[in-house]
Amino acid sequence: MSKVEKFGEFGGQFVPETVMNAVHELEDSYAKYKDDPQFKAELAELYKDYAGRPSLLYYAEKMTKDLGGAKIYLKREDLNHTGSHKINNVLGQILLAKKMGKKRIIAETGAGQHGVATATVCALMGMECCVYMGSVDAERQSLNVYRMKLLGSDVVPVESGTGTLKDAINEALRDWATNVENTYYCIGSVMGPYPYPQMVRDFQKIIGEEIKAQLMEKEGKLPDCVVACVGGGSNAMGAFYDFIGDKSVRLVGAEAGGEGADTERTAATIARGTTGIFHGMKSIFLQDKYGQIAPVYSISAGLDYPGIGPEHAYLHETGRADYVAVTDEEAVCAFEYLSRMEGVIPAVESAHAVAAAMKIAPTMGKDQIMVINISGRGDKDVYQVARYRGVEVEN
Numbered sequence: 577m578s579k580v581e582k583f584g585e586f587g588g589q590f591v592p593e594t595v596m597n598a599v600h601e602l603e604d605s606y607a608k609y610k611d612d613p614q615f616k617a618e619l620a621e622l623y624k625d626y627a628g629r630p631s632l633l634y635y636a637e638k639m640t641k642d643l644g645g646a647k648i649y650l651k652r653e654d655l656n657h658t659g660s661h662k663i664n665n666v667l668g669q670i671l672l673a674k675k676m677g678k679k680r681i682i683a684e685t686g687a688g689q690h691g692v693a694t695a696t697v698c699a700l701m702g703m704e705c706c707v708y709m710g711s712v713d714a715e716r717q718s719l720n721v722y723r724m725k726l727l728g729s730d731v732v733p734v735e736s737g738t739g740t741l742k743d744a745i746n747e748a749l750r751d752w753a754t755n756v757e758n759t760y761y762c763i764g765s766v767m768g769p770y771p772y773p774q775m776v777r778d779f780q781k782i783i784g785e786e787i788k789a790q791l792m793e794k795e796g797k798l799p800d801c802v803v804a805c806v807g808g809g810s811n812a813m814g815a816f817y818d819f820i821g822d823k824s825v826r827l828v829g830a831e832a833g834g835e836g837a838d839t840e841r842t843a844a845t846i847a848r849g850t851t852g853i854f855h856g857m858k859s860i861f862l863q864d865k866y867g868q869i870a871p872v873y874s875i876s877a878g879l880d881y882p883g884i885g886p887e888h889a890y891l892h893e894t895g896r897a898d899y900v901a902v903t904d905e906e907a908v909c910a911f912e913y914l915s916r917m918e919g920v921i922p923a924v925e926s927a928h929a930v931a932a933a934m935k936i937a938p939t940m941g942k943d944q945i946m947v948i949n950i951s952g953r954g955d956k957d958v959y960q961v962a963r964y965r966g967v968e969v970e971n
């Protein structure tokens with residue numbers, strides 16, 4: 577009998593009958609393996625030997641002095657293999673798929689980063705891989721399409737709807753329902769029907785566990801504030817989770833404000849969204865007055881999902897975490913700032929967290945500690961930022 581864990585009113589399993597069997601099979605398998613010592617040992621080895629964990633916790637001394645408030649540390653998820661936190665989740669899920677006897681992996685991707693991470697781990701583990709990508713996204717991110725193919729994956733452009741991430745998810749769900757026998761659906765963030773939000777969080781919570789241990793060693797105490805960017809919310813959940821019970825630790829999520837959370841060109845779900853049901857879960861979404869999912873916009877392709885994972889909706893509703901919207905302009909300024917100040921070019925997604933941190937750190941005491949999760953590296957974004965600044969470069 578299925579026992580669906582929810583986050584207050586958020587989460588759940590809102591999927592068509594055709595997908596329910598697949599969801600239940602996954603639920604049973606995850607329950608079986610999540611505390612299995614053999615599974616945990618294999619995953620720990622992959623984190624260490626393939627992804628390059630633990631990632632560094634780096635004291636940003638110049639930035640600390642410049643901002644004149646809290647002592648700032650950067651959690652360097654950008655140094656993982658494939659350049660972001662996404663590999664943590666994909667290694668976990670595909671290892672699980674292998675235990676379940678699945679031979680074929682499907683995934684959705686927006687900007688292509690989750691698709692590339694999935695294609696990478698499929699190459700490593702010898703799995704067949706098929707990535708669904710909105711046709712508009714596939715055109716915008718042609719380099720990532722080629723990257724996935726190079727790694728041996730099929731990429732299927734999805735023409736329906738707006739040809740973006742939400743349409744790719746719909747198509748992946750359809751494939752899963754049809755091919756559940758041999759196919760595993762690897763979701764890229766803390767979203768979708770139970771048990772995905774919990775499972776993806778569990779595969780990402782290593783980030784916060786490492787922060788806690790590394791800071792204990794360096795400072796002998798907990799941080800006062802942890803800041804992370806929020807798209808679907810997986811790097812933020814990963815960074816936050818181990819601190820939820822530590823009430824002295826302020827948790828701050830930075831959403832993509834786009835051209836402003838008070839404009840139509842935004843992806844600031846918490847600032848602007850309402851409760852709804854979409855992609856298998858009850859959560860907060862950007863939707864119009866008819867309940868149709870609204871188009872989203874942000875300079876950061878990794879943050880422009882029209883919803884947020886249900887656990888974030890819960891952390892927001894209960895006041896345990898604060899969410900702030902960061903505009904494109906603020907994110908680009910933070911992108912440039914961290915590059916110059918510390919010699920670290922962050923992903924434009926992560927730059928949203930840096931921007932939020934730059935506002936909060938000066939209001940904190942010098943004896944306080946802030947950790948910013950740098951979810952990924954910015955090499956992929958240099959061309960776009962140059963264009964945003966009106967600088968002519970060849971790509």
Ligand SMILES: *Cc1c(COP(=O)(O)O)cnc(C)c1O
Nearest residue numbers: 765807808809810811878925952
């Ligand atoms: C995909 C991505 C994000 C957004 O996804 P979350 O699930 O919100 O973490 C953030 N940063 C980087 C570098 C990404 O690749």
